[in-house]
Amino acid sequence: MDRQRLIQTAREDLAHAKAGTIQQTPSHVEVPADHYVDETRWQQEIKQIFKRVPLMLATSAEIPEINDYKAMTVLGVPLIISRAENREVRAFFNVCSHRGAQIMPEGRGNTHRFTCPYHAWTYNLSGQLTGVFAEKDFGAVDRSCYQLTPMMCLERAGLIWVHLDPEPKLPIEDFLCQYDEALAGFNFENWHYFDSQVVRGPNWKIAYDGYLDIYHLPILHKATFGSDFPHRANYYPWGPHQRVSGPNPGLIEFEHLPDDEWPLEAAMGGVWTIFPHISIASFDGGGRGVLLSQLFPGETVGESITVQHYLLQDKPDEEGEKGAREQFKFLRYVVEEEDYATGLKQQVALASGAKKVVTFGKNEGGGSRFHAWVDLLLQTPDQELGALFKNPFDPLLSE
Numbered sequence: 413m414d415r416q417r418l419i420q421t422a423r424e425d426l427a428h429a430k431a432g433t434i435q436q437t438p439s440h441v442e443v444p445a446d447h448y449v450d451e452t453r454w455q456q457e458i459k460q461i462f463k464r465v466p467l468m469l470a471t472s473a474e475i476p477e478i479n480d481y482k483a484m485t486v487l488g489v490p491l492i493i494s495r496a497e498n499r500e501v502r503a504f505f506n507v508c509s510h511r512g513a514q515i516m517p518e519g520r521g522n523t524h525r526f527t528c529p530y531h532a533w534t535y536n537l538s539g540q541l542t543g544v545f546a547e548k549d550f551g552a553v554d555r556s557c558y559q560l561t562p563m564m565c566l567e568r569a570g571l572i573w574v575h576l577d578p579e580p581k582l583p584i585e586d587f588l589c590q591y592d593e594a595l596a597g598f599n600f601e602n603w604h605y606f607d608s609q610v611v612r613g614p615n616w617k618i619a620y621d622g623y624l625d626i627y628h629l630p631i632l633h634k635a636t637f638g639s640d641f642p643h644r645a646n647y648y649p650w651g652p653h654q655r656v657s658g659p660n661p662g663l664i665e666f667e668h669l670p671d672d673e674w675p676l677e678a679a680m681g682g683v684w685t686i687f688p689h690i691s692i693a694s695f696d697g698g699g700r701g702v703l704l705s706q707l708f709p710g711e712t713v714g715e716s717i718t719v720q721h722y723l724l725q726d727k728p729d730e731e732g733e734k735g736a737r738e739q740f741k742f743l744r745y746v747v748e749e750e751d752y753a754t755g756l757k758q759q760v761a762l763a764s765g766a767k768k769v770v771t772f773g774k775n776e777g778g779g780s781r782f783h784a785w786v787d788l789l790l791q792t793p794d795q796e797l798g799a800l801f802k803n804p805f806d807p808l809l810s811e
């Protein structure tokens with residue numbers, strides 16, 4: 413557990429609260445407006461980012477039991493994530509070894525075998541071919557040559573990362589930059605999976621900017637979160653991943669304690685983002701909960717799809733279930749009617765060509781750092797990808 417690093421972030425939040433200050437980048441950062449609307453660049457982002465770095469595609473709480481699985485399609489790639497007999501998580505392309513049919517329909521479930529709907533070839537949850545229908549007629553099949561095509565995956569901190577690239581260039585551990593050790597403070601592996609819902613929004617970066625943006629909270633969300641909501645944020649990077657939190661005077665009660673006696677919860681607040689497309693924000697509804705938002709580029713440059721997952725620390729009772737349902741509905745409203753409704757209009761406005769750049773302020777370092785990482789990945793060839801994460805640096809400070 414990267415405990416010391418985490419407690420440092422909480423101490424910094426406290427120091428800013430006491431001094432009445434906030435983190436600031438050395439200068440404003442301009443991002444070309446066409447980065448949000450350019451079709452060619454958008455395709456590069458899918459290729460160079462989403463298909464080159466591992467993506468956090470499932471939570472452990474979605475497939476907690478042996479033989480649980482989740483089938484999904486990500487950027488046109490059909491895949492299955494499963495928990496095998498030894499409890500290990502595996503991921504496979506959802507593509508039959510016979511003639512390439514998709515084996516499992518999208519969704520979650522529990523099964524002893526995956527059976528292809530086309531000619532009933534069957535596979536176990538470790539991806540081994542276990543049955544060939546009418547094999548005498550088909551001709552003998554060497555099972556070892558017909559396994560499901562595995563995808564590199566890793567379960568850490570109750571979250572599951574998968575590489576869409578069948579020949580990944582980047583070890584998942586390196587990509588995480590030890591952020592998983594900090595995320596482990598949530599103990600997500602023991603949480604309860606409540607539900608998911610899908611929200612459609614603008615370009616994935618317009619949408620994602622909003623999750624790194626605290627500045628807008630008392631303004632755009634005045635009707636929901638309130639106009640006295642704090643607008644200032646500190647950003648703590650682990651490579652491209654960032655924890656976002658505010659100056660917190662409440663931490664003063666722990667100030668005199670040595671690092672190893674600080675309660676971990678003191679450092680788990682705020683918004684946790686996982687590059688390039690995840691945000692985890694804490695809420696209280698039906699008990700301690702988080703909204704885990706998973707963003708994907710949509711069908712066109714101006715569209716994205718967000719899967720909102722709601723997780724609860726404890727399985728709710730009837731009352732808690734009601735509270736969680738209301739909270740989840742409320743969060744959909746906030747994102748759909750306030751964030752994305754604004755973002756969809758911003759998309760149209762930026763496409764007009766009226767502005768050459770958009771500007772991130774000195775206290776919007778989260779957004780500018782995110783865009784710097786996007787740029788970096790677009791510029792970095794495969795053979796240099798590993799080095800980018802092995803000794804991660806902060807592109808905001810390297811200028």
Ligand code: FES
Pocket residue numbers: 508509510511512513528529530531532533
């Ligand atoms: S394509 Fe799957 S069994 Fe034929």
Ligand SMILES: [Fe+2]
Pocket residue numbers: 622628629632633751
């Ligand atoms: Fe927002």
